[in-house]
Amino acid sequence: MLAMKRYPRSLLQLITLGHFLFAMPLLIAAGYVFLKLQTLNGHYRAAIEHASISSRLSGELAEDLLHMERNLRRHVLLKNADTLHDYNDVRIEWEGHVAAFARLPQLPLGIVNELQDLVDSEKRAYVAMLDSGNTSTLQAAIDELKQRSNTTLESARQVLDDDQARFLRESEALSQRLILAAVMAVGVALCCLWAVRSLLARLIGRFERALLRLGKGDLQQPIELDGPGDLRWLGRWLEWLRRRLLSLEEGRTQVLRHVSHELKTPLAAMQEGSSLLAEEVPGPLTPEQRRIVNILKSNSRRLQDLIEGLLRLQQAGHLAERIGFETLRFDQLIEQVLETCRLIAGERSINFHCELRETEIFAGREALITIVHNLLSNAIKFSPEYGCIRVTLQHDADQAVLDVMDEGPGISRRDAKQIFEPFYRSEASRQIAGIGLGLAIARTFVLAHRGEISLLPASAGGHFRVTLPLKAPYLGAQVDG
Numbered sequence: 001m002l003a004m005k006r007y008p009r010s011l012l013q014l015i016t017l018g019h020f021l022f023a024m025p026l027l028i029a030a031g032y033v034f035l036k037l038q039t040l041n042g043h044y045r046a047a048i049e050h051a052s053i054s055s056r057l058s059g060e061l062a063e064d065l066l067h068m069e070r071n072l073r074r075h076v077l078l079k080n081a082d083t084l085h086d087y088n089d090v091r092i093e094w095e096g097h098v099a100a101f102a103r104l105p106q107l108p109l110g111i112v113n114e115l116q117d118l119v120d121s122e123k124r125a126y127v128a129m130l131d132s133g134n135t136s137t138l139q140a141a142i143d144e145l146k147q148r149s150n151t152t153l154e155s156a157r158q159v160l161d162d163d164q165a166r167f168l169r170e171s172e173a174l175s176q177r178l179i180l181a182a183v184m185a186v187g188v189a190l191c192c193l194w195a196v197r198s199l200l201a202r203l204i205g206r207f208e209r210a211l212l213r214l215g216k217g218d219l220q221q222p223i224e225l226d227g228p229g230d231l232r233w234l235g236r237w238l239e240w241l242r243r244r245l246l247s248l249e250e251g252r253t254q255v256l257r258h259v260s261h262e263l264k265t266p267l268a269a270m271q272e273g274s275s276l277l278a279e280e281v282p283g284p285l286t287p288e289q290r291r292i293v294n295i296l297k298s299n300s301r302r303l304q305d306l307i308e309g310l311l312r313l314q315q316a317g318h319l320a321e322r323i324g325f326e327t328l329r330f331d332q333l334i335e336q337v338l339e340t341c342r343l344i345a346g347e348r349s350i351n352f353h354c355e356l357r358e359t360e361i362f363a364g365r366e367a368l369i370t371i372v373h374n375l376l377s378n379a380i381k382f383s384p385e386y387g388c389i390r391v392t393l394q395h396d397a398d399q400a401v402l403d404v405m406d407e408g409p410g411i412s413r414r415d416a417k418q419i420f421e422p423f424y425r426s427e428a429s430r431q432i433a434g435i436g437l438g439l440a441i442a443r444t445f446v447l448a449h450r451g452e453i454s455l456l457p458a459s460a461g462g463h464f465r466v467t468l469p470l471k472a473p474y475l476g477a478q479v480d481g
Contacts, residue, residue, distance in 0.1 A: 009229045018196030022189050029185030033178050047167050050104055054160050057101040058153045064094035069142050076135050095119050106163045107156055114152045118145055203227040210238055218447045219246040270300050323364035323448055330400055331356040331393055337372045349386045356393040359400050361470050367445040374438040375404045375464055382408030402466040411462055416455050
């Protein structure tokens with residue numbers, strides 16, 4: 001019951017959950033890709049912006065130093081305050097550009113300190129020139145600034161280039177991670193889809209097998225379906241239907257049993273009376289009277305066969321419910337039945353070709369003997385003289401498969417649907433003695449073992465196949481060894 005509670009309330013909710021589980025990994029992967037692309041786009045824009053700022057400031061710093069040098073030379077030649085004022089305006093602008101360059105986030109602390117040292121060096125030389133009026137120190141300082149500035153800016157450009165190269169490597173690694181994430185998402189989605197599909201197939205398969213068991217007349221195994229609430233509801237109704245059919249079957253069986261017993265007494269009187277008439281105990285019979293007596297005896301014998309067949313069918317149903325299961329060698333049991341059937345088949349020169357694989361099975365001895373005997377008797381009955389009956393026994397890990405094939409007239413497609421029904425006789429079998437119960441009794445015992453008996457298509461003759469489980473898990477029993 002705890003397992004049932006884990007299912008959704010309806011099959012529709014289970015299918016919706018399956019769709020959600022399939023879509024969820026894909027949505028997560030899409031969200032992951034979107035976030036990473038947004039981050040990558042931001043890094044790319046920042047790198048482009050920093051490279052543009054660096055390139056612009058590098059040019060402006062070089063141009064500022066050139067203007068500072070020109071204004072200083074003009075001041076040396078003209079010796080007036082305007083030229084010195086022009087120099088001061090340019091140096092202030094240069095300091096602003098240096099400060100802006102130093103604020104680039106990718107620059108290491110060493111380059112920032114070097115830029116600050118350039119500003120401090122120029123400022124000291126400028127203050128010294130104002131104090132002494134000697135411009136040579138400032139001129140030497142500007143020449144040094146140009147050299148150091150070129151070196152520092154080259155180092156800064158290298159740092160920015162390295163940052164761009166790192167960005168490209170991260171982009172390539174990110175693209176690989178995105179591809180891996182997409183593949184994993186598709187894999188997880190397919191796994192979820194497979195899991196839900198397997199679950200649905202298992203649930204629907206149980207429902208289908210329950211219907212097939214009802215259709216085949218296997219009413220002994222209770223029906224209990226797990227899964228969503230509506231499927232369990234269907235299972236309860238199928239169980240009710242099984243019990244109802246079982247009750248009707250038991251009622252029919254009881255009626256047939258009573259009718260069979262009630263008919264035996266008047267039938268015995270009819271047979272005794274016809275025997276006395278045939279023996280002319282009341283007096284001599286005319287030829288016409290003797291013909292009527294023979295018809296009476298023949299039909300009373302047929303009626304007796306039908307009643308005995310009914311009793312055998314009821315007995316088979318009774319025994320099927322009380323099978324004593326044990327570990328058997330199926331191949332040896334078939335050989336025992338073949339020894340008996342070879343005597344009957346030898347009268348019509350019918351041969352057997354057998355391929356029996358050693359097979360252990362947990363089943364009822366008398367039930368298996370009845371199944372094999374009825375199939376072989378049916379094959380002998382319909383085989384022509386000098387015919388051959390093939391008997392094969394194979395098995396896998398779970399079930400045994402017995403095939404019986406004859407060279408008789410075969411069974412038409414119309415008759416194949418009813419061939420296992422009690423008292424049914426096909427067109428080809430009505431000229432052969434029998435009442436049509438052998439296959440019906442065999443089917444009763446096969447169903448009691450949770451097996452299957454079927455008529456397979458054949459180019460000539462009849463081909464019957466019996467499939468039986470090697471173990472009996474419905475009894476909690478296991479095959480020894």
